[in-house]
Amino acid sequence: MYTLEDIKLYNMIVHILDSSLSVPVLSMEEMESNYDIKEFFANHLVKTLNDDSLKQCQFQTDYNMVYNYIKEYTQDDSRFVEMSINIANQLFSIMNANSNIPSADLAVVAFGCRGTKYLALLKLNYLNSFIHYTETNNNANVNQIIQHRTTLPNSGQKINEVIVINLSTLGIDILEKKYEIDGQKEFYLSLHFLKCQTNLSSKEQYNIVKKATDTITKKYFDEDVEKKMDIQQELYHNIEESGDINLDTFANEAFKNHVDIKKEFMETINEKGLEEPVIHLTEKTITRSFEKQKLKTDTGIELKIPMELYNDPDNIEFITNPDGNISIVIKNIKKIIH
Structure with a gap:
């Protein structure tokens, strides 16, 4: 900066x-x-x-x-x-x-x-x-x-x-x-x-990847909460390590065992102008995009979860119940601030 x-x-x-x-x-x-x-x-x-x-x-x-x-x-x-x-x-x-x-x-x-x-x-x-x-x-x-x-x-x-x-x-x-x-x-x-x-700005490049990821995730894994979490976490870790997104590496990890879905994802981002194998993000884009993960339930409840806690079972846990409904357990809370 x-x-x-x-x-x-x-x-x-x-x-x-x-x-x-x-x-x-x-x-x-x-x-x-x-x-x-x-x-x-x-x-x-x-x-x-x-x-x-x-x-x-x-x-x-x-x-x-x-x-x-x-x-x-x-x-x-x-x-x-x-x-x-x-x-x-x-x-x-x-x-x-x-x-x-x-x-x-x-x-x-x-x-x-x-x-x-x-x-x-x-x-x-x-x-x-x-x-x-x-x-x-x-x-x-x-x-x-x-x-x-x-x-x-x-x-x-x-x-x-x-x-x-x-x-x-x-x-x-x-x-x-x-x-x-x-x-x-x-x-x-x-x-x-x-x-x-x-060229596309850092913000524009990230938005293309994020929108394509969200679209593909909703299309194929909308009922699989754990898979959706894994994909979001994979994107987070891919960027956290270097500030870059290796698109092929991310797609391989996010959509492993789903060759056709990976192909659709890569075609989608290429159509939007992302043809380089690696995109480089600025510090501001990374901070803005991964400070918190937003969730909204079908009952109208909205949560903003810090990314470092998002996939930490010691702080938050997503449980799929036998009837298919999902429970969200938030742990280790010392106080609630209104």
């Missing part, structure tokens, strides 16, 4: 890309930095770097203006302002032609992290908020509240559109959203702005 201590800010500049205007409002000089501004950008960079929705991609270099601007900057970092202006113009031309893309300020930030230099493009989409102002009426102050339509996200909020470029390899990590382009929703940042093809 990245922390604020990992981030060292070098250069910062902000351009106004308001689609209600005919042209962008471009800065000709870098921002004056202070503690609050540095903390603002550092907080957003840490959130982005730790986000398990980050996708990776690589520039297509042919006829790619953004790639050319950044490549020139890597060869001469005194061109930071010039590079940022060119990039802002390129992005604004896409936004101006597609009214569904939200207006924003574009912050271009050069920073270091753990010995590597990066360039971040943070698209700070405008938020609606209310502010007060004071007007004078007949020599008397009157306080009013008005709606402000160009408020920026604060440090505690998530930015949904961020590009982080490794200036040594020119590899890209990206958070992005789909907006309508020519009548169809697309990831415009990767496809039209950067001109690159993205």
